Amino acid sequence: MGVYKLSNVGGFGTTRTRYGSMLAGNTTYVPTAYQSIATVTVGAGGTSNVSFTSIPSTYKHLQIRISANQATSSNMLNIKVNGDTTTGYAIHSMNANGTSTGANNATSVQYARMARSGGIVATANTFTSGIIDIVDYANTNKYKTFKMLSGTDLNGSGTIEFESALWLSTSAITQLDLFCTNNFSQYSSFALYGILG
Amino acid sequence: MAITYEPITTQTLTSAATVSFTSIPSSYTDLFIVLNGTTNGAIFSLQYNGDTAANYSSTQFWGGSSSPATSRYGTAWIYVIPGGTGTDYFSVLLNIQDYANTTTYKTSLARAGVVDANTNASVQLWRSTAAINRVDIIFSGAGVMTGTATLFGIKAA
Numbered sequence: 001m002g003v004y005k006l007s008n009v010g011g012f013g014t015t016r017t018r019y020g021s022m023l024a025g026n027t028t029y030v031p032t033a034y035q036s037i038a039t040v041t042v043g044a045g046g047t048s049n050v051s052f053t054s055i056p057s058t059y060k061h062l063q064i065r066i067s068a069n070q071a072t073s074s075n076m077l078n079i080k081v082n083g084d085t086t087t088g089y090a091i092h093s094m095n096a097n098g099t100s101t102g103a104n105n106a107t108s109v110q111y112a113r114m115a116r117s118g119g120i121v122a123t124a125n126t127f128t129s130g131i132i133d134i135v136d137y138a139n140t141n142k143y144k145t146f147k148m149l150s151g152t153d154l155n156g157s158g159t160i161e162f163e164s165a166l167w168l169s170t171s172a173i174t175q176l177d178l179f180c181t182n183n184f185s186q187y188s189s190f191a192l193y194g195i196l197g
Numbered sequence: 198m199a200i201t202y203e204p205i206t207t208q209t210l211t212s213a214a215t216v217s218f219t220s221i222p223s224s225y226t227d228l229f230i231v232l233n234g235t236t237n238g239a240i241f242s243l244q245y246n247g248d249t250a251a252n253y254s255s256t257q258f259w260g261g262s263s264s265p266a267t268s269r270y271g272t273a274w275i276y277v278i279p280g281g282t283g284t285d286y287f288s289v290l291l292n293i294q295d296y297a298n299t300t301t302y303k304t305s306l307a308r309a310g311v312v313d314a315n316t317n318a319s320v321q322l323w324r325s326t327a328a329i330n331r332v333d334i335i336f337s338g339a340g341v342m343t344g345t346a347t348l349f350g351i352k353a354a
Contacts, residue, residue, distance in 0.1 A: 032200055035201050036201045036352065036353050037354065038354060039226075039354050065226075065294060065351070067294040067295040094258075095258075096258035096267035097256065098257070098267055098268055099269070101265045101266065125324075125326070126301070126302050126304065127294075127301050129306045131292060151306050152320060153304065153320045153321060154254075154322070155271075155322060156254070157269075158254070158255075158256035158269065158320055159256065160267075160319060187295075187298065187300050189294075189353075191226060191227075191353035191354075193201065193202075193351075193353075
């Protein structure tokens with residue numbers, strides 16, 4: 001039995017094309033390797049916490065793309081993994097503010113952190129950009145490494161930062177909570193992507 | 198499934214003093230630009246929507262063979278090659294997040310590296326709430342680029 005594409009069938013007198021496969025002449029769909037998992041855009045009134053829950057284990061790596069502003073004063077971004085609030089994280093960072101450069105580290109801390117030096121900006125209309133890469137997040141044989149780039153420019157001041165963090169757990173990552181000392185402002189956005197390997 | 202990370206356009210350049218991406222659709226969430234090739238040494242300056250007014254600023258962080266350095270500028274510089282001569286191989290990765298929103302100023306993040314010179318990260322600010330529909334990357338002085346420039350769109354769910 002052949003396959004006929006109904007959109008090409010026409011009337012009884014129309015010559016029909018008989019295909020040998022269910023594709024019926026269409027190209028094979030190949031899903032892209034970089035896929036959007038979830039997005040949070042903060043509404044009026046702000047929010048204290050952004051959560052990505054039930055993260056599927058089907059990807060190889062994760063990426064979070066951030067555009068954020070805080071309501072009151074600038075503070076670093078905290079990242080809690082799988083609800084873990086023990087001191088099971090370590091962090092390192094390099095930063096520059098247009099005047100001086102710096103580096104620092106901390107072990108046995110409670111969260112992974114981004115924008116430790118400059119913080120998530122609290123100036124109206126201006127948003128901190130950040131990109132967080134989590135490599136091999138679902139692997140149950142490794143601790144989890146975070147690689148981060150973030151920055152804010154305020155026309156006369158600003159910070160650019162490289163950071164890395166380690167979550168000392170071999171559990172697959174299924175939840176990420178992002179929060180600061182103050183609420184995230186309206187229009188802040190957090191987008192989680194999965195990268196197939 | 199909709200395509201999340203999609204090439205919009207690629208340009209092949211020969212001794213170009215400017216790279217321009219025009220008529221950028223507003224249907225994505227973020228833009229990502231990749232420049233790769235050679236240059237005779239230039240400062241790469243970002244310009245959006247043809248805005249030539251003093252609405253830009255940037256903070257730079259770079260390091261080469263000596264201590265890391267930083268500086269701040271009243272232009273949206275995305276890369277600095279100090280004293281580049283001859284033909285330098287380089288690459289630039291530029292992220293422009295939430296480029297199409299009409300509520301906030303536009304912040305971008307760039308990473309760059311050039312052989313035998315330095316590695317660099319920078320953040321730029323365009324003080325405009327307009328959606329970005331055009332990006333020009335302009336090379337200072339007699340600077341030119343030979344290579345490829347690709348614009349990608351990233352679409353969040």
